[in-house]
Amino acid sequence: MNAEILSVGTELLLGDIVNTNTQYIAKGLAELGINVYRQSVVGDNRNRLKKSMEESLERADLLIITGGLGPTKDDLTREVAAEVLNKKLILDESILQGIQGFFDQIKVPMEKSNHKQAYLPEGASAIENPQGTSPGILIEGEGKIVMMLPGPPRELQPMFDNHVKPYLSKYAQGIVKSKVLNIFGMGESTMEALVEDLIEEQHNPSIAPYCMDQGLILRITARAGKESTADELIRSLEEKVKARLGEYIYGSDNESLEEVVVKFLKNKGYTLSVAESCTGGLIAASITNVSGASEVFPLSIVTYSDASKINLLEVPKDTLTGQGAVSKETAIAMAKGIQKVGGTTMGLSITGIAGPGGGTDKTPVGLVHIALAFKDQVFHEEKNLLGDRNRIRLFAAKHGLNLVRKAVREQ
């Protein structure tokens, strides 16, 4: 079965709202193994809406339309679909009573315009909508299925989960399961080169790389008759990928780098304090967004001035004047300083040039020094990051967290 999703609404064409409905439906269809080959958006315009529906129905077996089922003159989906499918619109008394009941409950008189929401194309059935006045509409025949769902997400989502997905499950192509591997510390092209043959050879499970704002992901997707088979298919490909990408994989599915770090620290009974310069609190803010972080994270200091590096972290003045605030030596002194002040197993520090100003030949924008004092050892990394201030700070923070992850992992 192949499907298309058609959203109707001028507010989408104007960019007033993001099309979250299409994503919601697409995800649900993917879980059922139903292929979506095209998604479209048209405005509240009779001719263009009609043309779009006709084209979609030529290509697809299943057409899910969202929006345009409301009571106003702009809401054309019901009428245009009836025209395209060559069906009459017929008043459904029980739907009308339902709408009347809705208005009685909120003690508001029903407008005449709401009547049109009680009409269904001949042979169609209504899909219950406890969240609003407009039922969904289902028409099946001549090898095609058309479903019309209301536009407001709080009406659409429960209707899709409770009625549309169960109805479509008979067309599901077995089970489709996915696992996402989260990767940090390598570029997209490097990653792809390492797994290129797997991407090309594999069809079930398939493997696909994506570049997201938070880093790279590899999605492994398996189709099978039953869940345990799908799990086994995923597991065997995952092992191959892990053998190639190794420590660059930091977690799976929705796990963030900071969650992994907090989990590792808890497991080992380690504590961490952080001294940040260029990242200015981003590392602390991300760690403390993990519930329960206080068990392992007592202290962080943002030393944005030389004076605060000297006074609070005991960075020697000579190091700052000699090697500079952005140097390996300063990073190491900051890491040792915060480890001592915090009284923690680990002290992480980060100093760099986030830009846009402040870069020199010796210390260009994007240069970042990261140091980690871990018991009696010290680790250091130097990075040259690209992008605007925001991206440099974000990736510097992620490299800092990643250094902690790698150090704890190797224990």
Added chain:
Amino acid sequence: MNAEILSVGTELLLGDIVNTNTQYIAKGLAELGINVYRQSVVGDNRNRLKKSMEESLERADLLIITGGLGPTKDDLTREVAAEVLNKKLILDESILQGIQGFFDQIKVPMEKSNHKQAYLPEGASAIENPQGTSPGILIEGEGKIVMMLPGPPRELQPMFDNHVKPYLSKYAQGIVKSKVLNIFGMGESTMEALVEDLIEEQHNPSIAPYCMDQGLILRITARAGKESTADELIRSLEEKVKARLGEYIYGSDNESLEEVVVKFLKNKGYTLSVAESCTGGLIAASITNVSGASEVFPLSIVTYSDASKINLLEVPKDTLTGQGAVSKETAIAMAKGIQKVGGTTMGLSITGIAGPGGGTDKTPVGLVHIALAFKDQVFHEEKNLLGDRNRIRLFAAKHGLNLVRKAVREQ
């Protein structure tokens, strides 16, 4: 001029990501008065992508395509567009050098796959991409304009704002100008009640309230034959709104609360240090995201444990055990402590229960105490915030910044 937007990517068809690019572009085109009649999404499939491009070019004068410009085998937009437009792909040496420079800068070898990003269809021009390796592509001819933009939003958005919009402005239908007023510290329904009559009466300029993640906004939009008329329309409505919402309006357009705070501090020659508990570095991270913040912001400490509050901020142990870590008294002691350690004009502190655990009857989840030591004065605010951990932390941080803004403003 009528436009279509075509997004390319199987991750969109699978519902893995929301199509924010289309909204971003649609909004920008609406501001130029360029009509968008259709938006479409297709996957990384040569035949379906070709078919879609051909159909769009039959209907539209301007086709903006996003995604599929990366280095991998899945990235087909460049090749398929060249085929549809019947143009050869030609290596552009200067683009190749640019990509090589990108990899040199991050000290990573360039993969062979990146070469394809340096090819342009004959007669096309490249659109600069400082955020990544793939330039945008512009082809104009035979009454049609085709633009191809990279998929990652952090690459697409600046490219659209800095190159695409200025290029398309010659096709703009009259002038559409908007001004956004940023509001913090009141609820959506309260705000709406205060300006309800303006929303209903006004058509040009129109005024619309939105509830965004960062707070409330009011968007004023005017259409006019020339810019000065639009500006005048906006100015007169803006004055009415300001008379009603007063100090709750903290800025306009893309200005953030932290930018306003840094600007105010610079203007007054004041400095600020911050002691954070429940916000865990969010205030510091937002202030330091403002370029040049180091002039006014030398130090921030995240004291996530009682010990660090005592050792670093000199919060009396008795206050912590008597009144508790989340109390007015602790917040004030923290504010005075950080003002002293930082040697700054102002010391801001924040302590609260972000949840989900840790709440009690006396100190429920969402309770936040904020204090500001300002020269010899002390200000204090108590807030009861709603939502999950993430939202409570975010709004606590915003209330902290807003307290600084109000205090400096009143000087």
